[in-house]
Each structure stands twice: as structure tokens, then as C-alpha cells.
Amino acid sequence: DGGITQSPKYLFRKEGQNVTLSCEQNLNHDAMYWYRQDPGQGLRLIYYSQIVNDFQKGDIAEGYSVSREKKESFPLTVTSAQKNPTAFYLCATKSGQGTTGELFFGEGSRLTVL
Amino acid sequence: GESVGLHLPTLSVQEGDNSIINCAYSNSASDYFIWYKQESGKGPQFIIDIRSNMDKRQGQRVTVLLNKTVKHLSLQIAATQPGDSAVYFCASGGYNKLIFGAGTRLAVHP
Numbered sequence: 259d260g261g262i263t264q265s266p267k268y269l270f271r272k273e274g275q276n277v278t279l280s281c282e283q284n285l286n287h288d289a290m291y292w293y294r295q296d297p298g299q300g301l302r303l304i305y306y307s308q309i310v311n312d313f314q315k316g317d318i319a320e321g322y323s324v325s326r327e328k329k330e331s332f333p334l335t336v337t338s339a340q341k342n343p344t345a346f347y348l349c350a351t352k353s354g355q356g357t358t359g360e361l362f363f364g365e366g367s368r369l370t371v372l
Numbered sequence: 373g374e375s376v377g378l379h380l381p382t383l384s385v386q387e388g389d390n391s392i393i394n395c396a397y398s399n400s401a402s403d404y405f406i407w408y409k410q411e412s413g414k415g416p417q418f419i420i421d422i423r424s425n426m427d428k429r430q431g432q433r434v435t436v437l438l439n440k441t442v443k444h445l446s447l448q449i450a451a452t453q454p455g456d457s458a459v460y461f462c463a464s465g466g467y468n469k470l471i472f473g474a475g476t477r478l479a480v481h482p
Binding site for chain 1: 376381403404406408413414415416417418421423461463465466468469470471472473474475
């Protein structure tokens with residue numbers, strides 16, 4: 259099936275640990291995005307990538323890192339520097355670089371810091 | 373900075389009634405607008421979009437209206453059904469970035 263796969267769906271982490279959230283797509287889309295969602299708030303952009311080996315910071319990049327070594331994959335690492343990492347994380351893709359258009363979302367990963 | 377705001381955090385409607393969810397955006401340069409539906413614990417799903425050169429666009433049971441003069445966007449759902457219960461987000465932007473509103477929770481009662 260074509261789509262976006264995020265894993266794990268649920269993740270628990272102790273304070274001070276880094277965790278990596280996976281996002282894989284087989285839609286052949288150029289652009290990939292990571293958003294964070296907190297209760298009662300809209301989606302906030304963490305990082306995005308328009309092409310392999312290139313990515314840009316979004317509005318709330320501090321404490322996060324990404325890589326884009328393959329077109330299909332855009333993993334997000336939540337580092338220990340992120341002060342409040344408990345949230346729902348959404349990966350999205352868009353066909354075409356630098357164009358307006360619909361974002362396709364994965365099913366999300368819920369991270370809880372204990 | 374740019375912002376997108378929804379007028380009501382919660383909307384309750386009777387099954388079969390029409391629903392209207394409103395949204396305001398701040399950036400007059402936005403040229404693309406989109407509505408998403410999100411069910412609990414899932415990713416947002418596309419409902420309908422509209423570009424700035426249009427005022428209205430219709431889909432199946434849904435209509436989006438865009439008023440660029442007052443920077444207002446609305447989503448109308450006809451004959452609302454229990455399956456429409458979800459959180460609805462509007463987003464606006466252009467080029468490579470979408471700014472999302474906080475969402476309106478639509479509750480449909482029998």
C-alpha cells in the first residue's frame with residue numbers, strides 16, 4: 259500500500275535519553291515534514307526537507323535533529339536538550355519541491371517522557 | 373508572526389444539521405488554504421482545499437468559503453453525521469509552509 263509509516267506508535271523515554279522516531283514513505287514525494295502536536299494547539303513545524311541531503315529548521319527546531327539520506331526516509335531525533343518532549347509527533351509529505359499543495363500525514367508517534 | 377485562529381474550540385450540532393466551522397488567518401500573502409479532519413490518536417486527513425484565486429469550492433457534503441477581504445475561511449458540512457465527529461483544522465500558507473490553527477472539535481449528537 260502507498261503511504262507514510264511512522265514508528266513506533268507509542269514510545270516511553272526516561273529524561274536525558276535521546277530517541278529517534280522513524281518516518282518512511284513510498285509515495286515518491288520530494289518534501290517531508292515533522293510536526294509536533296500538543297493538546298489544544300495546532301500543529302507546529304519542527305523540521306522540513308525538500309530534497310535528499312537538505313533540510314531546514316521550522317518554528318520549533320531546538321532540541322531536535324533530522325537527516326534525509328534517502329528520499330523515502332526522514333527520521334527525527336528528540337534529544338535530551340528538548341525541554342518538554344512529551345507530545346504527539348506527525349510526519350507528513352508533499353509531492354513537488356517548493357510548491358503549494360496538500361500534505362499527506364502519517365498516523366503519528368506519541369512520545370511520553372517519564 | 374503569522375497565525376491562524378479558529379473562532380470556537382468546540383461546536384456541538386444535531387445529527388442531520390449543517391455545521392459551519394470558521395477560521396481566521398493573518399497573512400494576506402497566503403495563497404493556499406486547506407481543511408483537515410483528525411480523529412483521536414490518528415493523523416490528519418485531507419478534506420478540501422482552495423487557492424486564493426477562488427471564493428468557494430465544493431466537495432462531497434463539504435464546502436469551503438474564502439473571504440480574502442477579511443481573511444476568513446469557513447468549512448461547511450451538510451447533513452452532519454456521527455462519523456463527522458472529530459477535530460477540524462484549517463491551515464494557510466504558500467510555497468513550502470503551512471500554518472495550522474488550533475482546531476475545532478465537532479461533536480455530533482443523535
